Amino acid sequence: MRRQIFTFFLLLPYASAFAQNIPTPKEHFGFAIGDDYHLTNFTQTERYFKKLAAASDRMKLTTIGQTEEGRNQYMFIVSSPENLKNLARYKEISQKLAHAENLTEAEARALANEGKAIVWIDGGLHATETVGIHQLIETAWNLASRKDPETLNILDNVIILLTHANPDGQELVSNWYMRDSDPKKRSLEFLPRLYQKYIGHDNNRDFYIMNMKESQNMGRQLFVEWIPQVMYNHHQRGPAGSVLAGPPYRDPFNYVFDPLMMTGIDALGAAMYNRLNAEDKPGFTRHDGSTFSTWYNGGLRTTTHFHNMIGLLTEIIGNPTPDTIPLVPERLIPNNNTPNPVLPQPWHFRQSIDYSLSLNWAVLDYAARHHDQLLYNIYHMGRSSIERGSKDYWTPYPSRIAAITEAINADKKDMRTAQSPSLSYYDAVLKDPKLRDPRGYVIPADQTDFPTAVTFVNALIKTGIQVHKATSPFTLAGKNYSSGSYIVKSAQAFRPHILDMFEPQDYPNDFQYQGGPPVRPYDAAGWTLAYQMGVKFDRQLDDFTGPFEVIPYGEIQRSQGTMPTARTSNGYELSAGSNNSFVAVNDLLAAGIGISRLTAPGPNQGDFYVLASAKATTILEKSARELGLKVEAVAKKPAATSLAAVKPRRIALWDGYGGSMPSGWVRWIMEQYHFPIRQLFAKEIDAGDLRQKYDVIVFVTRAIPGVTGQSVGRGYSRREPKEEEIPAEYHATMGSISAGKSIPQLKKFLEAGGTIVTIGSSANLAFQLGLPVRDALVEMTSAGKERPLPGEKYYIPGSILQVEVDTTQRAAWGMNAKTDVYFDDSPVFTISPDALSKGTIKPLAWFPTDKPLRSGWAWGQAYLQGGVTAFEASVGAGKLYVYGPEITFRAQSHGTFKLMFNQLYSTAD
Known part of the structure; x- marks a missing residue:
């Protein structure tokens, strides 16, 4: 009896701590999370989050900012009550260890032992991937209510950041799904607009520039405030025949990464799939079992990799409408990609929720058991980055290794006489002083478009990069710089991200087999932001100092303009x-x-x-x-x-039912630059009389269909909804551009003096109109017919290429004669000599060399030489401007915005 009393008093603190009335999701929503045919919207979720926060002493609900539609964006901070009292200290420890500045080994070890692991778990970024936000709700409730030893240990040793990634999208998607009173008729199909106000699915491509408010909110928590050691980004859908894809991921990974980050992903991945296997939850695939890699920067998960964080992604199946795991025979054989295959079977929403909770607890349990190791390791990676940036260092890019191999193969004598190649080949490349990684970069204040350069600097600052600013003029390497110039030194913890924003990406030649077709990168192959934005900077290969002041982490900059002090009457x-x-x-x-x-x-x-x-x-x-x-x-x-x-001109921007992401990006750009526009849909185009309402129409990529035998760019197909399937309020936005109805009206618009701007694959309009231009990237078959160059000969996924621009043309006023463009399987043209001589078609940009690649991957780039990639064509009294490259790409390519802006004014002599 005494022992029982002692045990009672021993457990009393825990009992009192958890004797709280924590409302279950079913009590609040009226259904359990994961019930078939049920989704909760953001309005309901917001109320539940507030109930949980009020009822539990384990969580603090914070608003990290407003969304693009004006909703609160929430983040739960979850830990033990004692830890929540000391959040400021634990945040300070996380920041110090992540920055790795002025810390001795002993100090870092002491901080790691004192601190708590910071783990980010988000949900709902892609709102139609409904598992994400619903697992987050279920996770929040479990963390608030569970009393098992594992969860208590997690709460004692981990601070969890549960973040709602897209409140606007949840409200839209859930309301759309639940609109039908008959559960069996509910569907996520044919969402009427994008689930992020401007960019929909591309909200996961915004995290190195952070244009959107949601990205800024989350980025500040990730890169400036908390800097978690682990972040877990929930997505779907898993590859067919599996339940989910997760870490570790397929090659290539980015060569600027610290190896400890990559092996950290391995370790967390092992914890995740081991737990699933121990719980008899099969179907986890990894490595080459999926398409996901760690090459790309810009995603919510992937940008963290460049900040020494262990960024985790899972893509799981599951929807509120019951689903099926299909039969995919090759996935039934256990292998290193899928050690524990899942059998074909019916699948319910709740199963995906259960898998997600198991994965979350695997990550959190690992973090609790290894919290000091995770904290120390992020310090170790940061310190290694500082050391690399403080000395001569050569990143082993594929092109450099290829240069070594080519030199060895070219020297037949050495290969005959030596058992192994001489180290001189290595030294000639990876000890070449000219090929060293920079010690830093200077962004001169006297460049023409310094405000855009400051926007670039702010993109760095928003991702936690330390930036300096010159307080007075200075000289480096014989060049004079003015006060106000910005300096970014590479000897800092987040060096991988710095290199990735300034230096070219060097994507390896990746083919299914030798001589076979290329393997497409997961997203872009090259994206160097400084190139896209047209920012002028100087690489400094040697250490340097100057009259530089440190800008506090996260402090946004504003460029200082000038205005004449004396009034003028001349303008x-x-x-x-x-x-x-x-x-x-x-x-x-x-x-x-x-x-x-x-x-x-x-x-x-x-x-x-x-x-x-x-x-x-x-x-x-x-x-x-x-x-x-x-x-x-x-x-x-x-x-x-x-x-x-x-x-000013009356501007229309094409869009389609459900929303076009490229159009949404352009709409956002127009708003930022104060161009008044109207959205234009296919039905209004087909109705005619366009010239009476508009002066300029802009068509983004994938708006204009191709012509049989003569079209450019990748198209996409989807089943178009019928009007009876869609509420009447959206009928005006339905339909698509057609050769029979739309193109004749666009031709009339041009002939009557209108202007049309086409971007990317919408260059197909030139073919639809029968202009004297041809696709330059074709070859002749043995049957005497033209066909597009096959991928074995020519392949350029999203990369940065350099073009020459005729800056004397009005369309290109303000541009640089040599300009970097974002090129993604983009159109390139041959113009008929007759059209050139008559001046009815004027080239605006072209490829003057056979090596235009600046960043990314360009296989067979020699085919581009001499090809025209932008032109102006006269059509009746109007003008058609055709831009093959993505000149407005994700609102990142500031260096080519002017190619669109110039056409949005009337400038008649």
């Missing part, structure tokens, strides 16, 4: 080379201010001339202050013959 000039000039021009036009463009050849061609007035001065002062523009006073009013009046 003002804005550089056409600065993207932000277009914001100012749109504000001025909206206020009725007279604007022209300088047409005379020379360095100022295309610049904006603003008539002087008190109102213009007020707007320009604001533009200089807020946009960083350098407003110049005009000493002498230009001659009327060298000016073209600028008038």
Whole structure:
């Protein structure tokens, strides 16, 4: 009896701690999480989150910001009550160890022993992947209510960040699914718009630039505030014949990574699939069992890899409508990819929830058992990055290893006489002083488009990179730099991300077999953000110092513009080379201010001339202050013959039912640069009279269908809904561009003086109109017919290429003569000599060399030489502008925005 009393008092603290009325999901929602045919929306979830936070002393509910539609974005901080009292200290420890600055080995060990592992688990990023948010709800309830020893140990040793990744999407998707009162008729099919206001599924491609508010909210927690050692990103769907795909992932991985991060993924992956196997939950596939890799930067998970975090992704099957695991015979054989296959069978939503909870607890249990190791390891990776950035170091990129191999093969004598190749081959490449990784980068303040350079700097800052700013002029390597220039040193913990934003990606040649077809990268092969944004920077190969001040982590910068101190009556000039000039021009036009463009050849061609007035001065002062523009006073009013009046145009942007992600990106860009636009759908196009309503129509990639035997770019097909399947309020957005109805109306629009801008595969409009251009990337078959070049000969997935631009053409005013473009299997043309001689088609951009690759992967790039990738064509009284590259790619390619912006004004002489 005494022993029983003693045990009672021993357990009393735990009993009192957990004797709370924690509401179950079923009590709140009226159904259990995972019940077939049931989803909960965000409004209901928000109320439940608040109930949990009020009832449990294990969790703190925080708002990390607002979404693009104005909802609160929530993050639960979950741990033991004692840990929650000391969150500031544990956050400080996590930051110190992640940054690895000025810490001795002993200090790092002590902090690792004192700290708690920080683990991020999110849900709902891709809102139609409904397992994600529902497992997050179930996980929150389990963490609040479970009393088993494993969970208590987790709470004692781990701080869990449960983050809702897309509140807007949950509200839309769940309401759409639940709209039918008959559960058997409920479906996620034919969602009427994107589940993120602008970009839908691409919200998982935004995390190295963070344009969207949700990305900014989560990025700040990941890279500035908490810097977790482990992050787990829930997705679906698993490959056919499996339940889920997870870590470790297929090759290639990015060569800038610390190996400890990669083996950390291995360790967590082992914990995850071991737990599933121990619980008799088969169907986990890994390695080459799926398409997922660790090459790409920019995803919610993948960007963490470049910050020494163990970023985990699972892609699981499951929907509220019961599903089936199909028969895929080759997946039934156990192998290293799928050690424990799953049998074909019916599948219910709850099974996916149960798998997800097992995976979460596997990650959390590992973190609890190894919390000190995880904390120390992120320090170790950060310290290694600092060391690499502090000395001569050569990243072993594939092209460099290929150079060594080529040199060995070329030297027949050495290969005959030596048992193994001489180290001189290695030294010639991986000890070549010119090929060293930079010690840092300088972004000069005197570049033409410095405001865009500052936007790039802010992208680095938002991802936790330490940036310096020059407080006075300085000189490096014989070059003078002005005060206000930015400096990014590579001797810091997140060095992998720095290199990835400044340096080219070097994707390996990856084919199914020698001489066979290419293996497509999971996403892009190359994306170097500095190149995409057209930022000018200098690589510094040797250590350097200067009059530099450290910008506090996470402190967003604003470029300082200039405004003439003396008022002028001759007007003002804005550089056409600065993207932000277009914001100012749109504000001025909206206020009725007279604007022209300088047409005379020379360095100022295309610049904006603003008539002087008190109102213009007020707007320009604001533009200089807020946009960083350098407003110049005009000493002498230009001659009327060298000016073209600028008038606003009525702009339409194509979109389709369900929403186009490329269109959403462009819509967001238009809003940022203050261009007023209207969305345009196929039905309105087919109805005609377009010229009465619009002056310019913009078609993004995948809007215009191809012509049989002559089309460009990858298309996509999906079953179009019937009107009776869709609520009447969305009928006006239904339909697609057709050759029979739409193209004739677009031709009439052009002939009547309209302007059309096409991007990417919508270059097909040139073929639809019968213009004298041809696909340049074809070959002749033995039967004498043209066919696209096969992948064995030519293949360029998303990569950065360099083109030459005719900057004297109005369409390209403000551009650089050599410009980097984002190229993704993009159209390239041959223009008929007759059209060139008559001037009815004018090339705007082309490939002058056989080696235009700047970043990524380009197999057979020699085929591009001489090909035209952008042109202007006269069609009746109108103009068609065709841009093969993705000039607005994910709102990242600032360096090519002007190719669209220039066409959005009327500039008649």
